[in-house]
Amino acid sequence: MELGHTQRLSHWLGLARQGQVDARNEIIDHACERLRLLTRKMLKNFPRVKRWSETDDVLQNAMIRLHRSLAEIQPKTPREFYGLATTQIRRELIDLARHHYGAHGNGANHDTDGGEAAIKQPDGREPESLESWSKFHEAVEGLPEDQREVVNLLWYEGISQPEAAALLGISLATLKRRWQAARITLGKLIEELQLG
Amino acid sequence: MAKDEQEQLAALLLKWEEAWDLGNDIPVAALCADSPELTQKLADQIKLLKSMNWMTKDAADDLTNADEVDLLLGKTLAGRYRIETVVGFGGHGKVYKAFDPDLQRHVAVKVSKSVASESQSDELLEEARRAAKLKHPNIVAVHDVGRHDGQLFFVTELVEGQNLADLISAQSVSAKEATRIISSLSEALHFAHEHGFIHRDIKPANILIDQQGRVLVTDFGIATAIDKIEDHRGGTPGTLPYMAPEQVAGEVQLIGARTDIHALGVVFYELLTGELPYQGRTPTAVREQILLRQPKPLPAVPAKLGLICLKCLAKHPADRFETASAVIEALNARDPKPSYVWIGGLILPLLIAFGVWQAWPKQQTKIVEAQSPISKNGVFVFTGTQRILTPLKRCSPVTLEAWVRPSKFETRSHYIIGSDVPSNWGIGLGVLGVHLGGEQLKGGVKSPQIVPLAVWSHVAAVFGDQETRIYFNGTLVMTHIATDPAEGDTRFVVGNVGENNPTEFFLGQIRSVRISAGERYKSDFVPKEQFAKDSDGSDDKTFLIYDGSSFDNERIVDLSGNGNDGIWQDFSIAD
Numbered sequence: 001m002e003l004g005h006t007q008r009l010s011h012w013l014g015l016a017r018q019g020q021v022d023a024r025n026e027i028i029d030h031a032c033e034r035l036r037l038l039t040r041k042m043l044k045n046f047p048r049v050k051r052w053s054e055t056d057d058v059l060q061n062a063m064i065r066l067h068r069s070l071a072e073i074q075p076k077t078p079r080e081f082y083g084l085a086t087t088q089i090r091r092e093l094i095d096l097a098r099h100h101y102g103a104h105g106n107g108a109n110h111d112t113d114g115g116e117a118a119i120k121q122p123d124g125r126e127p128e129s130l131e132s133w134s135k136f137h138e139a140v141e142g143l144p145e146d147q148r149e150v151v152n153l154l155w156y157e158g159i160s161q162p163e164a165a166a167l168l169g170i171s172l173a174t175l176k177r178r179w180q181a182a183r184i185t186l187g188k189l190i191e192e193l194q195l196g
Numbered sequence: 197m198a199k200d201e202q203e204q205l206a207a208l209l210l211k212w213e214e215a216w217d218l219g220n221d222i223p224v225a226a227l228c229a230d231s232p233e234l235t236q237k238l239a240d241q242i243k244l245l246k247s248m249n250w251m252t253k254d255a256a257d258d259l260t261n262a263d264e265v266d267l268l269l270g271k272t273l274a275g276r277y278r279i280e281t282v283v284g285f286g287g288h289g290k291v292y293k294a295f296d297p298d299l300q301r302h303v304a305v306k307v308s309k310s311v312a313s314e315s316q317s318d319e320l321l322e323e324a325r326r327a328a329k330l331k332h333p334n335i336v337a338v339h340d341v342g343r344h345d346g347q348l349f350f351v352t353e354l355v356e357g358q359n360l361a362d363l364i365s366a367q368s369v370s371a372k373e374a375t376r377i378i379s380s381l382s383e384a385l386h387f388a389h390e391h392g393f394i395h396r397d398i399k400p401a402n403i404l405i406d407q408q409g410r411v412l413v414t415d416f417g418i419a420t421a422i423d424k425i426e427d428h429r430g431g432t433p434g435t436l437p438y439m440a441p442e443q444v445a446g447e448v449q450l451i452g453a454r455t456d457i458h459a460l461g462v463v464f465y466e467l468l469t470g471e472l473p474y475q476g477r478t479p480t481a482v483r484e485q486i487l488l489r490q491p492k493p494l495p496a497v498p499a500k501l502g503l504i505c506l507k508c509l510a511k512h513p514a515d516r517f518e519t520a521s522a523v524i525e526a527l528n529a530r531d532p533k534p535s536y537v538w539i540g541g542l543i544l545p546l547l548i549a550f551g552v553w554q555a556w557p558k559q560q561t562k563i564v565e566a567q568s569p570i571s572k573n574g575v576f577v578f579t580g581t582q583r584i585l586t587p588l589k590r591c592s593p594v595t596l597e598a599w600v601r602p603s604k605f606e607t608r609s610h611y612i613i614g615s616d617v618p619s620n621w622g623i624g625l626g627v628l629g630v631h632l633g634g635e636q637l638k639g640g641v642k643s644p645q646i647v648p649l650a651v652w653s654h655v656a657a658v659f660g661d662q663e664t665r666i667y668f669n670g671t672l673v674m675t676h677i678a679t680d681p682a683e684g685d686t687r688f689v690v691g692n693v694g695e696n697n698p699t700e701f702f703l704g705q706i707r708s709v710r711i712s713a714g715e716r717y718k719s720d721f722v723p724k725e726q727f728a729k730d731s732d733g734s735d736d737k738t739f740l741i742y743d744g745s746s747f748d749n750e751r752i753v754d755l756s757g758n759g760n761d762g763i764w765q766d767f768s769i770a771d
Contacts, residue, residue, distance in 0.1 A: 022580065025606075025608075028608075029606070029608065032608065034255070037255040038255050040255070041255040060628055060629075060640050060642055061639050061640045063608070064609055064628075064635065064640055064700075067608055067609070067700065068620075068700075071700075126250045151251075155251055155255075158254045158255060173210065176210055176213070177206050177209075177210065180206070180209050180210070180213065180241075180245060181206075183244070183245055183248040183251055184241055184244045184245065184248075186248060186251070187244035187245065187247050187248040188244060190247070190248075191244070191247070
């Protein structure tokens, strides 16, 4: 994510409110791109569902829905847009995860990749199953609002910490504390999921 | 937990993480020296933060392994090269600045990301050693190659300056400077090709400009060697936007010197226009463009340079310059007229590219006065803000079909005929990304058929009781489970879906549209150039026919005689 995205978004929102179609599409395309990247991240350890031919249609449908739901809204500020967009993105990710681990999903009886996933992850424990991913997204939904907003901006939208702090009108230190608090809460949850 | 204790913990955590981000893991005991009672809690929280470190990596960078070789900083490779700092990243590994005490000079050390087996690396090192013998003023000299913990490393001269990628992103380059850079590059390529080396990964990041302005190609023999370890899809390494069609298609037998000439063309194009010739939001979209689409012509650059650049970019290797020295000759030629030897290879791509250019939509952002359809030579032109609203209630079973000539695809859906319910699933025919398909109740329908740009195609979707069928130029390309029954709660629209909200629009030309009740096509057919009412002799079931030549101001005349005239709407006026 390049710097200045928020400024551009703000500019686009202004244009979109004047009815300019391409500005509106820039905004929506950005959200769709985030959904695509996060889906790829979520599915990367699941070879059976990762195959593009299998995920594509589901992802395509999710993108269509996201596109449309965002086309319906008229956010006034970048902050409001991110709030709405991230909620939609998260909803789609939960649906995607459920789709794949549900009774008929390709990941239905998925056991972890024989420890392979853990070896590949020097950065700690990403959710290991799609069910855990789904719970992870739901847990984000359940975070206190100030923490959730930070997770939305930094993780779901991929914007930089200084930009996120500016967008929320808080200091960088406050942003970092909320970001830590959120990860600690989510970390506990994943730990429980994986122990249980 | 008491509030001040929480505050204290949070402050300590911040301190810890700031150091962690810089690569220092401060021990908990040191952090809690003044408040030992917090040790356990702090240790627990740090453990959790470490376990959640994956959240600090952006999903967009997820495929990089940037941290893996940081361990090399401060180490000495092969008992000789002392690694000092990271100076660059590449798809294959990192580049470090290192000091060589034997010769008392700084060098660049490129370390591969992948670990090679011993036998594998012996062979590759041999190849790299061979490449090291390439001595040319425009090629970065390779001094040494070796192995460290299974990772290959390559020691080269350290070029103080910048790479071309940074240069392009920082400033625009004059046509004269672009020509100079391409000339030098061609010199380097010609020399290497003469010595039996193909680079296969020419791109701005591999081209360095030193402080004197000298142009140097880096990575000869290295890109290929590292790629072999990584087993790149049958030996076709490269960086996607710079790859030639034969690399994208995996046609290994066609890969040769002219593959590098294609990459040279991409770099030339980028230098001249500031843009890549093939762009797309996804790798799949870029691949399709490289394989199928001609680059836009370069109207604002000297004609001679544009022609040379496009000849380098010819889809088939045989249509490109035969050698890199032929590129230099063309660049140096005084006469701007292209020689007849290569004119044949130029004309066709240019004509096609010109066609694409003509149809290229100008993103409409200004309010326009005209209320009549944009119609050229009897076809409707859609630029993103228009649609035709039909009076026809949505229904099923139904057959939607049209003759279309798309000008541009993006990653979203492009509805040719859809339902006026932007926030819901409708019955629609369109292109999803680049694939022919549509939508129904409830879900998208996407066929494997790619719709070509800038040519006329007949597209049809039959939403039947038992199944949905998609036809491309009269050939069945997909069947899908049937739609849920459609209610007549909305109308069909042409050009996009969405009232006052054209976000899933079609870009390009639509010549004719026909909507019919029931399943007009049950097997493959030869599409008629002109739609007529029930021209196939079947029952009376045509609902409407629109044609780009039949309209009266904003009213689109229904040629079926059923009176289902449509209304042309332009949202740049409505808003």
